[in-house]
Structure formats: structure tokens, C-alpha cells
């Protein structure tokens with residue numbers, strides 16, 4: 001039977017903490033057919049739409065977003081963890097399971113009115129994606145969609161992003177944490 005994107009994703013039990021089923025996309029990325037299928041499916045809903053830039057969330061969103069941007073012939077903009085970008089940045093904090101984290105974008109990475117596709121490997125609580133959306137919007141650009149390989153619907157990220165008016169596209173989902 002033909003393998004789907006989901007079939008290429010490996011689950012690691014108890015990583016990084018006991019009780020977590022870690023959905024590992026490195027096995028998808030490592031397979032030529034699987035990786036191409038994932039990139040093709042990520043950009044499929046946006047065919048014919050104007051997209052000026054793809055923004056990727058550190059770290060696995062860089063691998064996917066770079067390939068999507070290349071295929072769409074757009075620029076790529078990284079959204080990084082605090083302290084990694086060399087130029088002038090704006091910052092956005094977000095809530096993690098324990099405590100807070102901060103992501104940043106270069107303050108000249110997007111122009112007002114540009115249409116941006118946000119890409120990451122996985123949507124869990126939606127905290128990381130929400131912070132990315134806020135950064136893009138604070139630069140005056142518009143998020144036209146949020147594309148993920150994996151959705152973990154029980155963690156509520158899709159509901160959170162849809163409540164913000166976002167269009168969410170995920171290639172597969174896993175029940176549970």
C-alpha cells in the first residue's frame with residue numbers, strides 16, 4: 001500500500017519527558033519520497049494565491065519552510081529563538097509548559113502589506129505559532145495561512161489559531177499528547 005506522510009513519522013516514547021509521545025519528523029525528512037510529498041502537500045492549498053514570503057519557525061520549520069519557499073519562488077524569513085538573529089529584531093514572548101520563551105524576527109524582514117505563509121513541523125498548544133503570527137503582524141504583514149505537517153488536536157493549537165481568524169492546514173494528526 002502507498003505510504004502517506006503520517007507513515008514516515010516516527011514516535012519516540014518519553015522524549016523529552018516521561019509521558020510525552022514525541023512525533024519525530026526527521027524520518028520523514030530523511031526519505032526522498034516522503035519529504036517531497038510533505039512539501040508538495042504543504043503548498044498545495046495555496047496554489048494560485050499571492051504569497052510574498054514564507055516564514056519558518058525554528059528549528060524544523062526552517063527545513064520545511066526553506067523547501068516550500070524554494071518551490072513557490074518566494075523569499076524565506078526565519079523566526080528564531082531569542083538572541084540568535086544578528087540584526088535589529090522585535091521580540092514576542094509566549095507560554096511554554098513551564099515558564100516562558102521568546103522568539104524574534106528581524107525588524108526589516110517583512111514590508112507592510114506583504115502576504116506571508118507561516119510554516120512549522122508541528123502544532124501543539126499553538127503558543128509558538130501564535131507568537132510568530134504576532135511578530136509578522138507587528139511588522140504590518142498579513143498571515144495568509146499556517147501550514148504544519150502534524151497537528152496534535154488534543155493540545156488545542158488549531159482552535160487557538162482559528163479563534164485568531166487564521167486558516168490552519170495540517171497534513172496529518174495524532175490523538176493524545
Ligand SMILES: O=P(O)(O)OC[C@H]1O[C@H](OP(=O)(O)OP(=O)(O)O)[C@H](O)[C@@H]1O
Pocket residue numbers: 057058059060061120121122123124125126127128129157
Ligand atoms: O504548539 P506549541 O505548543 O508551541 O509547540 C510546537 C512547537 O514545539 C516544537 O518546537 P520546539 O519548541 O521543541 O523547538 P525546536 O524546534 O527548536 O526543537 C515544534 O517544532 C513547534 O515549533
Ligand SMILES: Nc1ncnc2[nH]cnc12
Pocket residue numbers: 020021022023024122124152177
Ligand atoms: N509531542 C510532540 N512531538 C514533537 N514535537 C512536539 N512539540 C510539542 N509537543 C510535541
